[in-house]
Amino acid sequence: MSIVSQSSNVGFxxxxxxxxxxxxxxxxxxxxxxxVDQLAAExxxxxxxxxxxxxxxxxxxxxxxxxxxxxxxxxxxxxxxxKSISQWQPQQLARHLGVxxxxxxxxxxxxxxxxxxxxxxxxxxxxxxxxxxxxxxxxQTDTTQFxxxxxxxxxxxxxxxxxxxxxxxxxxxxxxxxxxxxDEPTSAQDLGxxxxxxxxAKDLCHQKGWTVIAILHDLNQAMRYCDQVWLLQQGRVxxxxxxxxxxxxSIIERVWGYRPELVRTEGGRSVLI
Amino acid sequence: MNSRRLPAESLTLPLLGVLVLLVAWSxxxxxxxxxxxxxxxxxxxGVFGSELSSLQQYEKVVVWDLRLPRTILALLVGALLxxxxxxMQGIFRNPLADPGIIGVASGAALGAxxxxxxxxxxxxxxxxxFCSFAGGLLTTWLVYGLAKNExxxxxxxxxxxxxxxxxxxxxxxxxLSYIANDQALRDLSLWQMGSLASASGFDLMLTGAVLxxxxxxxxxxxxxxxxxxxxEAEARHLGIxxxxxxxxxxxxxxxxxxxxxxxxxxxxxxxxxxxxxVRMMVGPDHRVLLPLSAIVGxxxxxxxxxxxxxxxxxxxxxxxxxxxxxxxPFFMVLLFQRRQGMM
Numbered sequence: 231m232s233i234v235s236q237s238s239n240v241g242f243x244x245x246x247x248x249x250x251x252x253x254x255x256x257x258x259x260x261x262x263x264x265x266v267d268q269l270a271a272e273x274x275x276x277x278x279x280x281x282x283x284x285x286x287x288x289x290x291x292x293x294x295x296x297x298x299x300x301x302x303x304x305x306x307x308x309x310x311x312x313k314s315i316s317q318w319q320p321q322q323l324a325r326h327l328g329v330x331x332x333x334x335x336x337x338x339x340x341x342x343x344x345x346x347x348x349x350x351x352x353x354x355x356x357x358x359x360x361x362x363x364x365x366x367x368x369x370q371t372d373t374t375q376f377x378x379x380x381x382x383x384x385x386x387x388x389x390x391x392x393x394x395x396x397x398x399x400x401x402x403x404x405x406x407x408x409x410x411x412x413d414e415p416t417s418a419q420d421l422g423x424x425x426x427x428x429x430x431a432k433d434l435c436h437q438k439g440w441t442v443i444a445i446l447h448d449l450n451q452a453m454r455y456c457d458q459v460w461l462l463q464q465g466r467v468x469x470x471x472x473x474x475x476x477x478x479x480s481i482i483e484r485v486w487g488y489r490p491e492l493v494r495t496e497g498g499r500s501v502l503i
Numbered sequence: 504m505n506s507r508r509l510p511a512e513s514l515t516l517p518l519l520g521v522l523v524l525l526v527a528w529s530x531x532x533x534x535x536x537x538x539x540x541x542x543x544x545x546x547x548x549g550v551f552g553s554e555l556s557s558l559q560q561y562e563k564v565v566v567w568d569l570r571l572p573r574t575i576l577a578l579l580v581g582a583l584l585x586x587x588x589x590x591m592q593g594i595f596r597n598p599l600a601d602p603g604i605i606g607v608a609s610g611a612a613l614g615a616x617x618x619x620x621x622x623x624x625x626x627x628x629x630x631x632x633f634c635s636f637a638g639g640l641l642t643t644w645l646v647y648g649l650a651k652n653e654x655x656x657x658x659x660x661x662x663x664x665x666x667x668x669x670x671x672x673x674x675x676x677x678x679l680s681y682i683a684n685d686q687a688l689r690d691l692s693l694w695q696m697g698s699l700a701s702a703s704g705f706d707l708m709l710t711g712a713v714l715x716x717x718x719x720x721x722x723x724x725x726x727x728x729x730x731x732x733x734x735e736a737e738a739r740h741l742g743i744x745x746x747x748x749x750x751x752x753x754x755x756x757x758x759x760x761x762x763x764x765x766x767x768x769x770x771x772x773x774x775x776x777x778x779x780x781v782r783m784m785v786g787p788d789h790r791v792l793l794p795l796s797a798i799v800g801x802x803x804x805x806x807x808x809x810x811x812x813x814x815x816x817x818x819x820x821x822x823x824x825x826x827x828x829x830x831x832p833f834f835m836v837l838l839f840q841r842r843q844g845m846m
Binding site: 295297320321322323324325327328329331334335336337338339340341344348349351352400 | 508596598726727729730732733734736737739740741742743744782786787788
């Protein structure tokens with residue numbers, strides 16, 4: 231991987247990266263949506279996936295999970311713990327690779343607890359163990375207080391946290407460190423919840439050795455929480471590395487067409503104005 | 504608002520109890536007055552080979568050859584339709600899907616009509632269920648392909664597809680009855696009335712066997728069906744092989760609806776109403792929804808058939824009229840709620 235290794239994930243040294251992507255090309259017709267030469271995510275890293283709208287962030291997620299049509303993409307180029315995604319048995323893959331969708335289509339009147347319990351589907355857990363996993367995940371995502379409410383009556387932000395709890399359950403029995411993809415986990419949340427979710431993601435990475443890749447729009451959040459930044463523009467990774475190195479005034483201007491003012495705090499962090 | 508759910512365990516026994524009462528009522532009632540206990544004892548006699556009942560021979564025939572088969576067929580067909588309705592609502596991710604409303608039953612009816620009129624009479628006991636299944640399968644595929652979109656299925660297209668397929672089937676069935684010979688015409692019109700009255704032993708065995716297969720397969724896949732309600736991508740992320748699952752479900756529901764239609768004609772709205780009622784009681788988890796739907800579906804169709812038999816006795820209404828008369832207003836209420844954004 232690139233640049234200085236400044237991340238705080240000491241103690242999670244792996245020979246193979248948790249997730250590696252090589253020579254991935256996704257195109258629809260003649261239009262290339264994504265063209266990635268080499269990308270790797272180590273265990274224990276929280277990675278921000280950044281880029282303007284239409285840069286290919288969601289397409290990258292879909293390519294990682296193998297959702298793109300086989301004609302458009304070669305999923306064999308994406309490997310989880312050294313093994314191609316297409317070679318994983320579906321249930322095993324589900325226990326190691328989780329996705330938090332931006333929004334869900336669920337329209338049936340499940341209770342919140344039942345939705346979180348859907349995360350148990352790929353697992354082998356006894357009834358009591360399952361209940362414990364569900365309760366733990368709800369506590370972590372601050373959803374315990376509406377455990378018995380009907381999911382469809384919650385607000386968008388609440389629903390997303392319920393799905394986060396569901397995905398945490400899904401990944402709770404992984405034998406190798408799991409990879410979690412978060413599609414705009416903070417956009418529907420209020421300020422307090424945004425930081426709670428990012429702190430949770432950070433803890434999962436730094437304390438449990440998970441790999442979390444989050445699509446974020448707030449660059450300050452990326453700088454504050456993330457170990458690595460992947461910056462996409464027009465389907466290509468134009469920069470990757472630690473946030474302070476990647477997110478400079480000139481690069482931000484190049485990608486988003488807006489020149490911000492960067493201020494250094496006493497702790498050496500950059501803050502964007 | 505918190506959910507008000509009943510635990511499924513506490514519902515199963517009372518519901519089964521009601522079912523037994525309905526069966527007893529059904530066996531005892533009809534134009535010929537028979538004493539309830541003696542009728543039940545004669546069933547016992549038939550099963551265990553004893554001679555305890557004081558019924559006359561012709562009365563035993565009424566119980567054994569007329570009322571009992573009809574009662575069992577009502578239970579089987581009701582359970583089958585309710586299960587297929589619940590699963591269709593699951594794969595379509597749309598609580599308004601029903602084999603009757605979206606035209607699958609019409610497609611199955613068309614298949615059955617072709618078998619009755621065009622194919623040789625001697626093999627009808629096999630060709631009618633098979634063609635009915637094929638018609639149901641083709642229609643399900645067609646409707647699903649038409650209505651599918653990113654967020655599930657479009658209600659508007661589902662309903663319109665149902666209207667179109669029903670109209671098309673009616674036109675072809677009309678044409679078939681025009682070209683049919685006398686025998687075929689009589690078979691066709693009898694069958695079209697949608698009745699549980701003419702249950703043969705083969706019908707019962709076929710429907711029973713299909714119901715067992717359908718229930719076992721659906722129960723095994725109940726969790727996967729729950730995952731599918733999240734959306735296809737989310738289900739895939741949970742390790743479900745979505746395409747394979749959908750194909751299996753479509754195939755099995757088509758078999759279920761096809762067989763139900765072939766033995767009893769088109770009986771609408773059971774597949775819509777029953778899963779809704781059960782969902783209101785226990786929630787949408789298919790692991791409990793499916794078995795309870797089978798019980799409630801059997802009971803409801805038996806009740807509807809009792810109504811059809813006794814309301815204008817000794818004349819009989821087709822049971823399809825009764826289920827439509829009760830189910831259609833229910834459907835309108837659901838549509839209205841949806842419009843109000845309550846669902």
